[in-house]
Amino acid sequence: MIERCKENPIITPADVKPSREGYRVLGAFNPGAVRFGDEILLLLRVAEGCEPREGYACVPVYRFEEGRSYPDILAFWLDDPEVELKDTRGVAYRGRNYLSTISHIRLARSRDGVHFTVEDRPFIYPIDEREEYGVEDARVTFIEGRYYINYTAVSRDSWATALAVTDDFHTVERLGLIFHPENKDVALFPERIGGKYYALHRPNNSGFGKASIWIAESPDLIHWGNHRCIVRPRDNPWESVKIGGGAPPVKTDEGWLIIYHGKGEAGYSLFGLLLDLEEPWRVVRRGATPLLTPEEPYEREGFFGNVVFSNGVVEKDGRLYIYYGASDETTCLAVADVNDILASL
Amino acid sequence: MIERCKENPIITPADVKPSREGYRVLGAFNPGAVRFGDEILLLLRVAEGCEPREGYACVPVYRFEEGRSYPDILAFWLDDPEVELKDTRGVAYRGRNYLSTISHIRLARSRDGVHFTVEDRPFIYPIDEREEYGVEDARVTFIEGRYYINYTAVSRDSWATALAVTDDFHTVERLGLIFHPENKDVALFPERIGGKYYALHRPNNSGFGKASIWIAESPDLIHWGNHRCIVRPRDNPWESVKIGGGAPPVKTDEGWLIIYHGKGEAGYSLFGLLLDLEEPWRVVRRGATPLLTPEEPYEREGFFGNVVFSNGVVEKDGRLYIYYGASDETTCLAVADVNDILASL
Numbered sequence: 065m066i067e068r069c070k071e072n073p074i075i076t077p078a079d080v081k082p083s084r085e086g087y088r089v090l091g092a093f094n095p096g097a098v099r100f101g102d103e104i105l106l107l108l109r110v111a112e113g114c115e116p117r118e119g120y121a122c123v124p125v126y127r128f129e130e131g132r133s134y135p136d137i138l139a140f141w142l143d144d145p146e147v148e149l150k151d152t153r154g155v156a157y158r159g160r161n162y163l164s165t166i167s168h169i170r171l172a173r174s175r176d177g178v179h180f181t182v183e184d185r186p187f188i189y190p191i192d193e194r195e196e197y198g199v200e201d202a203r204v205t206f207i208e209g210r211y212y213i214n215y216t217a218v219s220r221d222s223w224a225t226a227l228a229v230t231d232d233f234h235t236v237e238r239l240g241l242i243f244h245p246e247n248k249d250v251a252l253f254p255e256r257i258g259g260k261y262y263a264l265h266r267p268n269n270s271g272f273g274k275a276s277i278w279i280a281e282s283p284d285l286i287h288w289g290n291h292r293c294i295v296r297p298r299d300n301p302w303e304s305v306k307i308g309g310g311a312p313p314v315k316t317d318e319g320w321l322i323i324y325h326g327k328g329e330a331g332y333s334l335f336g337l338l339l340d341l342e343e344p345w346r347v348v349r350r351g352a353t354p355l356l357t358p359e360e361p362y363e364r365e366g367f368f369g370n371v372v373f374s375n376g377v378v379e380k381d382g383r384l385y386i387y388y389g390a391s392d393e394t395t396c397l398a399v400a401d402v403n404d405i406l407a408s409l
Numbered sequence: 410m411i412e413r414c415k416e417n418p419i420i421t422p423a424d425v426k427p428s429r430e431g432y433r434v435l436g437a438f439n440p441g442a443v444r445f446g447d448e449i450l451l452l453l454r455v456a457e458g459c460e461p462r463e464g465y466a467c468v469p470v471y472r473f474e475e476g477r478s479y480p481d482i483l484a485f486w487l488d489d490p491e492v493e494l495k496d497t498r499g500v501a502y503r504g505r506n507y508l509s510t511i512s513h514i515r516l517a518r519s520r521d522g523v524h525f526t527v528e529d530r531p532f533i534y535p536i537d538e539r540e541e542y543g544v545e546d547a548r549v550t551f552i553e554g555r556y557y558i559n560y561t562a563v564s565r566d567s568w569a570t571a572l573a574v575t576d577d578f579h580t581v582e583r584l585g586l587i588f589h590p591e592n593k594d595v596a597l598f599p600e601r602i603g604g605k606y607y608a609l610h611r612p613n614n615s616g617f618g619k620a621s622i623w624i625a626e627s628p629d630l631i632h633w634g635n636h637r638c639i640v641r642p643r644d645n646p647w648e649s650v651k652i653g654g655g656a657p658p659v660k661t662d663e664g665w666l667i668i669y670h671g672k673g674e675a676g677y678s679l680f681g682l683l684l685d686l687e688e689p690w691r692v693v694r695r696g697a698t699p700l701l702t703p704e705e706p707y708e709r710e711g712f713f714g715n716v717v718f719s720n721g722v723v724e725k726d727g728r729l730y731i732y733y734g735a736s737d738e739t740t741c742l743a744v745a746d747v748n749d750i751l752a753s754l
Contacts, residue, residue, distance in 0.1 A: 161617070194637075197617070221621060221638040222614035240635035244623055245612045247589065267590045269567035270615040272506070272542070276566060278589055287632035290585035292539070293566040 065408060066355055066386070066400040069178060073362050073394030080110055081184050083168060084135040087112040087124055090165055091367050092182070093389030095172070096202035097311065097376025098211060100233060104378055106172040106180060106387060107187065107202040107213065108395060111165045111367075121147065121155045123162040126190040133191045138162060166190075167198040169215060171233060177378065177385050178397060188228065188236055194219050195226070203375050205252040205312040207261075212285060214263075216248045217241060225250040225265065227285065239286055243267075249277075249308030249375075252285070253320065253344065261285050262344050264309035264322070275306035277324060277337075279345045294345050295337060301330040302354050311377040313339065314384065318406050319348045323355065323374050323386060331370030333357040334388065336409050349409040356388070356398055366391025410753060411700055411731070411745040414523060418707050418739030425455055426529050428513060429480040432457040432469055435510055436712050437527070438734030440517070441547035442656065442721025443556060445578060449723055451517040451525060451732060452532065452547040452558065453740060456712075458510045466492065466500045468507040471535040478536045483507060511535075512543040514560060516578060522723065522730050523742065533573065533581055539564050540571070548720050550597040550657040552606075557630060559608075561593045562586060570595040570610065572630065584631055588612075594622075594653030594720075597630070598665065598689065606630050607689050609654035609667070620651035622669060622682075624690045639690050640682065646675040647699050656722040658684065659729065663751050664693045668700065668719050668731060676715030678702040679733065681754050694754040701733070701743055711736025 077089040089112055096107035112135075114122035120139040127136045140147040140155050140162075148156040154163040169188035172180040188199055197218035204213045210229050213236070217226040222245035230236045242263075243250060249266035261282040268275050277295040280288040297303045303326035313320035319338040326333055333354035340346040358370045374388035384405060386398045422434040436456035443450050457480075459467035465484040472481045485492040485500050485507075493501040499508040513534035517525040533544055542563035549558045555574050558581070562571040567590035575581045587608075588595060594611035606627040613620050622640040625633040642648045648671035658665035664683040671678055678699035685691040703715045719733035729750060731743045 219617070219638075221618045221641075222612070223617075224612075224636065241637070242634050244588065244592065244610065244625070244636040245614045246591075265589065267567070267569075268615070269590045270613070272564070272568075273566045280589070282632055282634075283628065284632075287627050287629075287634035289587050289627075289632035291569060291589040292586070293564075296566075 065404045066398050068360065069397035069399065071178060072360065072396040073390055074178060074397050075106070075108065075172060075180055075182065075395035077393065080108070080170060080182050082112060083110070083186050083189070086115050086122075086137050087135065088115050091393045092170070093392055093395055094201045094373055095376045095387050095389070095395050096204040096213065097378050097385070097387045098204040098206060099378055100211070102175060104174045104177045104385070105204075105233060106174070106376060106395065107204055108170045108172055108182065109167050109200050109202065109389070110170045110186070111167045111392075113165045119143070121149060123155055123164055124166045125162065126166070126196060128192055128196075133189070135166075135189075163197055167200045169199055169202045177380065187233070188213065188215065191238070194224075194241065196220065199226070201248065201375050203251055203312055205254050207252065207254055207285070212252055214242065214250045214252060222246050223248060242286065242288055249310070251309040251312050251322070253313050254315065257342065257344055263288065264313070266308035275308065277307055277309050292345050295324070295347060295350070297326065300328060302326045302328040302333040302357065303335070304328040307335075310334070310374045313344070314377060314379055314402070315341070316402060316406060320344055321402065321405065323377055325373050326354070331358050332373050334372055334374055334386070336405050338406070338409055351409045355400070355405065355408070356386070358390070360390075362394055362396065363390045366393035368392035372396075410749045411743050413705065414742035414744065416523060417705065417741040418735055419523060419742050420451070420453065420517060420525055420527065420740035422738065425453070425515060425527050427457060428455070428531050428534070431460050431467070431482050432480065433460050436738045437515070438738055438740055439546045439718055440721045440732050440734070440740050441549040441558065442723050442730070442732045443549040443551060444723055445556070447520065449519050449522045449730070450549075450578060451519070451721060451740065452549055453515045453517055453527065454512050454545050454547065454734070455515045455531070456510045456512045456737075464488070466494060468500055468509055469511045470507065471511070471541060473537055473541075478534065480511075480534075508542055512545045514544055514547045522725065532578070533558070533560065536583070539566075539569075539586060541565065544571070546593065546720050548596055548657055550599050552597065552599055552630070557597055559587065559595045559597060567591050568593060587631065587633055594655070596654040596657050596667070598658050599660065602687065602689055608633065609658070611653035620653065622652055622654050637690050640669070640692060640695070642671065645673060647671045647673040647678040647702065648680070649673040652680075655679070655719045658689070659722060659724055659747070660686070661747060661751060665689055666747065666750065668722055670718050671699070676703050677718050679717055679719055679731070681750050683751070683754055696754045700745070700750065700753070701731070703735070705735075707739055707741065708735045711738035713737035717741075
């Protein structure tokens with residue numbers, strides 16, 4: 065039913081120019097996706113580390129100075145007793161943690177939806193302390209004539225969801241954090257329902273319960289309230305740990321179609337979910353089994369293996385183009401008829 | 410400078426009638442506080458457990474049926490191999506957790522601010538699954554003629570902050586969850602600033618960083634956005650673990666006065682903080698040392714010792730009546746001149 069593109073992975077780190085000398089691209093994955101004119105645009109998450117340097121641990125950082133921000137490199141001398149290596153993810157120095165990778169959002173453009181040209185420069189990158197550890201996993205939603213982009217903003221204060229808006233994919237206006245930490249996997253509905261905007265979101269509860277899909281409503285896309293938990297993990301190998309929303313919901317005659325991800329002991333997979341058109345907090349149907357699980361070598365091995373994760377889908381002639389990150393490293397494509405997905409739920 | 414009331418603790422569990430036969434009151438603490446006519450009202454957090462029953466582990470639960478809710482008791486036979494005791498906090502049965510205590514909000518009324526009469530019945534209690542494990546730590550703020558009450562709603566989906574409103578402290582209208590999990594220690598500012606409502610809140614990040622005080626803004630008190638982290642823990646015995654807002658901010662000539670709590674290895678204490686009147690996300694001054702630490706026996710020992718925690722203050726003739734929970738068990742009072750507190754910051 066769902067067919068992987070024969071050219072998968074369609075974008076790899078080798079296709080992406082580092083954003084700075086001394087950086088190297090480790091991942092080009094988890095893209096947001098949208099039609100823009102006669103193009104399909106992907107908003108890639110580009111994760112970068114530093115080129116290795118003998119005797120040093122090098123980490124990428126952003127500097128913020130007088131309204132300007134730029135990428136930089138910190139090099140820690142490994143013989144310094146105050147330098148402490150933290151697994152593969154970073155370095156601690158004098159009690160402060162530095163991550164070994166940092167992400168920004170990069171545009172890639174295509175006319176056929178399969179062959180993409182990746183731009184040379186970052187599109188959305190950290191501009192202040194709320195984003196100091198990177199911006200990740202963009203979703204883009206066309207709402208009332210403008211393109212709203214939400215993404216995960218990572219900082220010393222944890223991770224939260226930021227909103228930005230663009231008309232032309234050149235200039236971007238920041239609209240602040242719309243969901244406080246810890247929250248990611250936010251998907252804006254493309255139109256108002258009963259006069260209100262809606263979003264799916266995913267608080268990361270460490271208290272009771274498991275990380276689940278919530279819905280919130282807003283009068284203006286900036287301010288959000290009436291949070292409700294609507295879909296929880298199930299006890300199966302693909303969902304038992306946590307679940308989260310994916311790309312913006314796709315409107316169908318039968319309801320809002322959501323491609324969400326689940327995490328279980330077997331890895332990350334994709335499921336289908338149908339929400340009521342008028343009351344989107346009501347679940348109409350939910351796939352009993354995953355639509356897509358990691359099977360191909362590029363899905364099973366990579367920066368972080370056994371992961372398929374989608375935050376960008378585009379509908380084209382009744383078919384759903386599901387762009388997805390594989391193994392937190394590459395961008396892939398799978399295509400399915402919308403009606404086939406609906407019938408499978 | 411700050412003076413404890415000689416009659417502390419002014420309310421104890423013995424002063425509170427259980428809300429159901431078979432329940433026993435374990436705590437009457439962490440009150441919200443507000444002037445109402447010529448009274449001072451406290452909104453007590455009343456924590457209840459079950460009377461012990463030989464051979465059984467009994468836990469309090471709320472039942473929700475057809476729009477009605479009522480407290481009930483579940484008794485687990487200790488010889489059942491599927492019953493598992495979880496430290497002092499609860500019971501697990503067939504993979505589900507039940508807590509050994511549940512909280513509701515109870516009103517207490519006073520004319521002098523020291524001697525209170527506790528009402529016989531709960532004021533705010535769980536009415537649906539979003540509150541199934543209890544409602545805790547109310548704050549009440551008088552805004553534009555109405556009394557807004559925010560409180561922690563605890564459920565299988567973790568804890569979040571709910572908003573309600575009342576005009577008369579008899580009927581209460583629920584306004585939904587205003588901050589998704591995990592979030593507590595929410596304090597609404599009593600008036601609009603530059604046309605917007607503001608709230609302090611406290612996301613509980615388990616990722617990077619430590620739980621800190623954030624600010625958010627709203628057009629309507631229901632929907633919140635532009636979240637910003639404004640005050641972080643400091644490296645001292647009273648704040649090194651986490652901090653959180655307390656009672657609603659008190660307006661002074663020098664700024665918004667906040668009595669916040671810090672948690673460190675020494676326990677929970679109270680600090681003073683001054684935020685800018687026009688730009689409340691800016692810190693004007695912050696006390697270097699606590700205003701109040703657990704020193705008295707009732708503050709050092711109890712249900713959970715070494716805790717002073719305030720979410721209700723009332724200004725009266727230039728003096729601040731700081732109501733506070735002691736050891737998660739009783740309600741106490743400390744009084745200080747507002748000017749003395751300001752001078753100490």
